[in-house]
Amino acid sequence: xxxxxxxxxxxxxxxxxxxxxxxxxxxxxxxxxxxxxxxxxxxxxxxxxxxxxxxxxxxxxxxxxxxxxxxxxxxxxxxxxxxxxxxxxxxxxxxxxxxxxxxxxxxxxxxxxxxxxxxxxxxxxxxxxxxxxxxxxxxxxxxxxxxxxxxxxxxxxxxxxxxxxxxxxxxxxxxxxxxxxxxxxxxxxxxxxxxxxxxxxxxxxxxxxxxxxxxxxxxxxxxxxxxxxxxxxxxxxxxxxxxxxxxxxxxxxxx
Amino acid sequence: xxxxxxxxxxxxxxxxxxxxxxxxxxxxxxxxxxxxxxxxxxxxxxxxxxxxxxxxxxxxxxxxxxxxxxxxxxxxxxxxxxxxxxxxxxxxxxxxxxxxxxxxxxxxxxxxxxxxxxxxxxxxxxxxxxxxxxxxxxxxxxxxxxxxxxxxxxxxxxxxxxxxxxxxxxxxxxxxxxxxxxxxxxxxxxxxxxxxxxxxxxxxxxxxxxxxxxxxxxxxxxxxxxxxxxxxxxxxxxxxxxxxxxxxxxxxxxxxxxxxxxxxxxxxxxxxxxxxxxxxxxxxxxx
Numbered sequence: 001x002x003x004x005x006x007x008x009x010x011x012x013x014x015x016x017x018x019x020x021x022x023x024x025x026x027x028x029x030x031x032x033x034x035x036x037x038x039x040x041x042x043x044x045x046x047x048x049x050x051x052x053x054x055x056x057x058x059x060x061x062x063x064x065x066x067x068x069x070x071x072x073x074x075x076x077x078x079x080x081x082x083x084x085x086x087x088x089x090x091x092x093x094x095x096x097x098x099x100x101x102x103x104x105x106x107x108x109x110x111x112x113x114x115x116x117x118x119x120x121x122x123x124x125x126x127x128x129x130x131x132x133x134x135x136x137x138x139x140x141x142x143x144x145x146x147x148x149x150x151x152x153x154x155x156x157x158x159x160x161x162x163x164x165x166x167x168x169x170x171x172x173x174x175x176x177x178x179x180x181x182x183x184x185x186x187x188x189x190x191x192x193x194x195x196x197x198x199x200x201x202x203x204x205x206x207x208x209x210x211x212x213x214x215x216x217x218x219x220x221x222x223x224x225x226x227x228x229x230x231x232x233x234x235x236x237x238x239x240x241x242x243x244x245x246x247x248x249x250x251x252x253x254x255x
Numbered sequence: 256x257x258x259x260x261x262x263x264x265x266x267x268x269x270x271x272x273x274x275x276x277x278x279x280x281x282x283x284x285x286x287x288x289x290x291x292x293x294x295x296x297x298x299x300x301x302x303x304x305x306x307x308x309x310x311x312x313x314x315x316x317x318x319x320x321x322x323x324x325x326x327x328x329x330x331x332x333x334x335x336x337x338x339x340x341x342x343x344x345x346x347x348x349x350x351x352x353x354x355x356x357x358x359x360x361x362x363x364x365x366x367x368x369x370x371x372x373x374x375x376x377x378x379x380x381x382x383x384x385x386x387x388x389x390x391x392x393x394x395x396x397x398x399x400x401x402x403x404x405x406x407x408x409x410x411x412x413x414x415x416x417x418x419x420x421x422x423x424x425x426x427x428x429x430x431x432x433x434x435x436x437x438x439x440x441x442x443x444x445x446x447x448x449x450x451x452x453x454x455x456x457x458x459x460x461x462x463x464x465x466x467x468x469x470x471x472x473x474x475x476x477x478x479x480x481x482x483x484x485x486x487x488x489x490x491x492x493x494x495x496x497x498x499x500x501x502x503x504x505x506x507x508x509x510x511x512x513x514x515x516x517x518x519x520x521x522x523x524x525x526x527x528x529x530x531x532x533x534x535x536x537x538x539x540x541x542x
Contacts, residue, residue, distance in 0.1 A: 057432055059428060059431065059432070078432050078434075079432065079433055079434045081432070083429065083432050085426070085428065085429065089426075090425070090426070091294070091296075091425075093294075093476060094294055094424075094425055095294065095476055095479055095480050095481055095482050095484070095485050096421065096425055096480070096481065096482065097480060097481055100421065100481065100482075101425070103418065104418075104421075104422045104425070104426070104429060104430070104433065105433075107418070107419065107422050107430065107433040107434070107435060108433065108434055111415070111416055111419050112415060112416070112418075112419075113414075113415065113417065113418060114418055137480075138480035140480075141480075154429075158433070
C-alpha cells in the first residue's frame with residue numbers, strides 16, 4: 001500500500017474478523033471510507049454496527065485483519081476523531097453541565113486542568129449549535145435533542161477530519177431532525193461523516209453510500225438500496241416506506 | 256449542646272476532641288472521594304475495600320504483639336490492606352468482565368476473615384468490635400496528623416486531576432478516545448477511596464464507614480448539578496453528621512458510629528421523601 005493512498009482514506013478496514021465469546025460478530029470486512037465521504041451504517045440489532053465503530057476507533061482489537069484510522073493505528077489517531085455516542089447511555093443523575101461535557105472534547109493525554117483556550121473552544125462549539133443559553137444547565141435536564149447537540153459540540157471541539165455518530169436521531173423530534181440534517185450537510189463540507197442508524201428513511205436523503213452490517217459488511221451507493229437489500233439484511237417481514245432516492249456520485253463499490 | 260462544647264474544650268476527655276477534629280478534617284476527603292464513588296457507582300467496591308481493612312488491622316495487631324513492634328499501629332496495617340485491596344479489586348474489576356461482583360464479594364469476606372483469624376491468634380485481648388463498629392476511645396493525636404496529611408494529598412490530586420476524573424466517571428469510553436489512561440485513573444480513584452475509608456474507621460467502624468462516604472454525596476447530588484459543588488456540599492454535610500453525631504452520642508451515652516450513620520441515613524431518607532412529595536404536588540406537564 002502506498003503512503004499516499006493511506007492518507008486519502010479516513011478509514012481503511014482490511015480482512016477484518018471479530019468474535020465475542022467465540023461467536024463471530026463480523027467477518028471478512030473490507031471497507032474504505034475516503035475524505036469528505038458521507039456514509040451511513042445500517043443493520044439489525046446485534047448485527048455488529050456498534051462493534052464495527054468500536055473497531056474503527058481501536059476500542060476493540062480485531063481477531064484478524066487491520067484497521068487504519070486517518071492513515072495510522074487508531075490508538076494514535078482517534079483523538080482527532082469526533083465521536084458522538086448514543087445519548088441514552090448516560091446516567092440521568094450525573095452532576096455535569098453542558099459546558100462540562102463540551103469541555104471533555106478538549107481532554108488530551110496530558111493530565112491537568114483546562115486552559116482558557118479550552119473554555120473558549122468549548123463555548124464556541126456550544127454557541128455554534130445554538131446552545132448558548134444552556135451552557136450552565138444540567139446535562140441531565142436537557143431534552144433529548146439538546147443532549148444530542150451537546151454531544152455533537154463536544155465531538156466538534158476535537159474533530160478534524162472525521163465525525164462518527166452512533167444513532168444520533170434516536171432521541172430527537174422531526175423538527176430537530178431537519179436542522180440536524182442541515183448541520184450534517186454543513187459539517188460534511190469540512191470532514192467525512194459516518195452515521196449509524198436504524199432509521200432507514202434517513203439514509204438516502206443525504207448520504208453518498210450506505211454500509212449494510214449484518215455479520216458481513218457490504219457497501220452500496222445510496223441509489224442502489226432496494227427492497228431486496230433491505231430484506232436480505234433484516235429478514236422478510238420488514239415494512240418498507242417508499243421515499244425518494246437521491247442518486248449519488250460514484251458507482252457501485254461493492255467491497 | 257453546651258455540655259458537649261465544654262467537653263470538647265476541657266482536657267478531661269482528649270479523645271473526644273481528637274475524634275471531633277479527626278471527623279471534621281476527614282469530612283473534606285469524604286465529601287470529595289464520596290462524590291466520585293457515588294457518581295461512578297462503585298459503592299459496592301468501596302464497601303469491599305473497607306471490609307478488607309480488617310485484614311490489615313488484624314495482621315498489624317498480631318505482628319505488634321508477637322514480634323514486639325510497638326510502633327506498628329493498626330492504622331498502618333489498615334492503610335496497607337486498604338491499598339492492596341484497592342489495587343486487587345481494581346484489577347479484578349477492569350479485567351474480569353463477568354462475575355465481577357462474585358469475585359469482589361469473595362475478597363470482601365476473605366479480607367475480614369483473615370483479620371479475625373489474626374486477632375484470634377494475637378496474645379492478650381483485642382476486641383474486633385471496636386474496629387467493626389468504631390470506638391472513639393482509640394483515636395489518638397497522631398491520627399490527626401495522618402488525616403491532615405491525607406487531606407492534603409487528596410485535595411491536591413483532585414484539584415489537579417478534577418477534569419480527568421470527571422471525564423472518566425462520566426464516559427469512560429470517550430475519555431479513552433481522547434487519550435486518557437482510564438485504567439490508571441480508575442485505580443487512582445480506588446486508591447484514594449481506600450485511603451479515605453481508613454481515616455474514619457476508628458470513629459464509625461469498618462461496617463458503617465461506606466455509608467458516611469456515600470450518604471452525604473448522595474444527599475448533595477439532590478441539590479446541585481456540578482460535581483465540584485457536590486463535593487463541597489457533601490464535605491459540609493459530612494462535617495455536620497460527624498459533629499452532631501458525636502454530640503448526640505455524648506449526650507445520650509451511646510456509641511458514636513451508629514448515631515452518626517443513623518443521622519446521615521435519616522437525612523437522606525427525608526431529602527428523598529421531600530423530593531418525591533414535591534414532584535407529586537406539582538407534576539410537570541407533558542411536553
